[in-house]
Amino acid sequence: MTLATVPPPVGRRGESAATRRWEAWTYWPLTGLALLWVVVYTAQVIGDIRGRWEGVTFTFMLAVQVVFAGDYLVRLLWARPRGVWFRAHLLDLAVVFVPILRPVRLLGALTRLTSFTRTAGSSVRAQLIIYGLGSVLLLIWQVALVVLQTERHAPGANIRTFGDALWWAVCTVTTVGYGDYAPVTVVGRLAAVVLMAGGVVLVGLIVATISSWASERVAHAHDRRRVQPDDAVDLAHPDR
Known part of the structure; x- marks a missing residue:
């Protein structure tokens, strides 16, 4: 060739x-x-x-x-x-x-604007936080709009304002579910299912991020303990 x-x-x-x-x-x-x-x-x-x-x-x-x-x-x-x-x-x-x-495209733009200059682990966690939390926040906002649009004029619905829709969305995604507001339309209930799934992903993301941060801190502390004895020897014998 x-x-x-x-x-x-x-x-x-x-x-x-x-x-x-x-x-x-x-x-x-x-x-x-x-x-x-x-x-x-x-x-x-x-x-x-x-x-x-x-x-x-x-x-x-x-x-x-x-x-x-x-x-x-x-x-x-x-x-x-x-x-x-x-x-x-x-x-x-x-x-x-x-x-x-x-709007998920906006999260990609945010990662391009953010400088990740520390460890690789920090970079990965930062991107996970941006994409994870950002996706959940966008999901809450978008679903609240969809639910308000479909529920506002539906018979028997009690979600009439954007404040009501946003409160319902936050309660749903965090799995709190006070029950003071609930969708009555098919679209609204499907949106609720999507938010519930988003809440599960959010909890998993938080746990994974904290675990990764803790593991990296423990590894750094272990590395410092391994280096300190050598440093002590250098201080005791400066001619070496």
Whole structure:
């Protein structure tokens, strides 16, 4: 095989040079669109927008969905091999069809802005905290909006304001469940199931992070104890 026939290197996740350039150009604009989508959707639900402005907000959110779908298709077409890229980017596909997952992109942007300069363990824990707690907070916010949108005008529902929806979401995700508010619609109850699962993940994340931090502290303390006797010998015999 000559050098001319050697295939170009590809990423383990199916990225090619073209997809990397595309992502470098579009990452921050798409992240800004994701943030703007959250703001518009929040305003639409909390303000209970109707009439002409409801059409405006719906058109904007649909346009954002088209942009994300186009971004996904471009990267898929330029990926090499496409099958590897497709399997490694299933979350990106879910974002196209499930808009409430779109704000997760903001967490990736936050990890890019945050500098992890200490140990590898600290870096991993910091990213786990950002993605774990950030995902739960976004989940609470998004599900509260979805529940308010579906429950506000439903017969027999008692979740009528965003404050009620947010309180219900926090109680549900923390598995407290006071029972003062409860969804009555099918969509609201499905949202409750998602929040319950998120609460279980949150508890596991907290336990894992604390355990990792404690293990690293114990290892550092053990290393210091092993070094201290040598230091004492050096101080006692400075000529050595």
